[in-house]
Amino acid sequence: MKERASAPSVLAMLLLLFFTGCLSTPYDHERSRVHRDIGTAYIESGQYNAALKELLQAEKHTPNEAQIHYFLGIAYYGKGMNDKAVEEFRKAVDLKPDYSEAHNYLGTIYLNDGQWDAAIDSFNRALDNIIYDTPALALYNMGWAYHKKRDFATALKKYAEAVRREPNSVLVPMIEKNMGLVNMDQGRLDEAIQHFKDALKIAPDFAEAQYWLGECYLKQQRTDEARTAFQAVVKSGPESRFGVMAQTKLIELKRVK
Secondary structure: OOOOOOHHHHHHHHHHHHHHHHOOOHHHHHHHHHHHHHHHHHHHOOOHHHHHHHHHHHHHHOOOOHHHHHHHHHHHHHOOOHHHHHHHHHHHHHHOOOOHHHHHHHHHHHHHOOOHHHHHHHHHHHHOOOOOOOHHHHHHHHHHHHHHOOOHHHHHHHHHHHHHHOOOOOOHHHHHHHHHHHHHHOOOHHHHHHHHHHHHHHOOOOHHHHHHHHHHHHHOOOHHHHHHHHHHHHHHOOOOHHHHHHHHHHHHHHHHO
């Protein structure tokens, strides 16, 4: 004769069934992966609305997957829905506290919103993860935040650290350009010129670095060198923002002459 299951064992089985029902199944993970992959492909092509539709479907299957919330944050940010983006990135880091990419994205939103201290905190959290693949990105962004706070010394330290940690990063020309801007804002024109030149050694068609180089030459009354720099900017992209600004400078130089 079989013994009747005891009350504790019945309770244990009921709890097991309850929690098993709440967990995602292999089917859920597969469907989520499919929607996630399609959504990220839409993000890469700039189709953020289509990306959201796919990623929201992915979230239904695996609501506690940090990566889904990270990509949702990118899609919302792409649509200009910053509050929703922040909400999703926060969900991502709540689920995965060492999610450096999500912390960096959060910091970027704060940076663009003028919340310098909040941005710096997020970038520091990104860097807390010692296996973060692209620390130069967080350091570059942090440098810009300190620059905006007019803490020039710290900005330069962060930029220098970014180059030291990732000397072959594609960000190096941008970092050199920003170091030039920091020195330019302090009136240290010779140092600024050297940084702009260093940026152009790596990226010869870097219009922004070329433009600011011209501005430095103007401040030093080196008119011919300024003109050459502005002409190079126009040649690389006459309809770009810096191309238009350079054309204005060239017109002003003609009047002076």
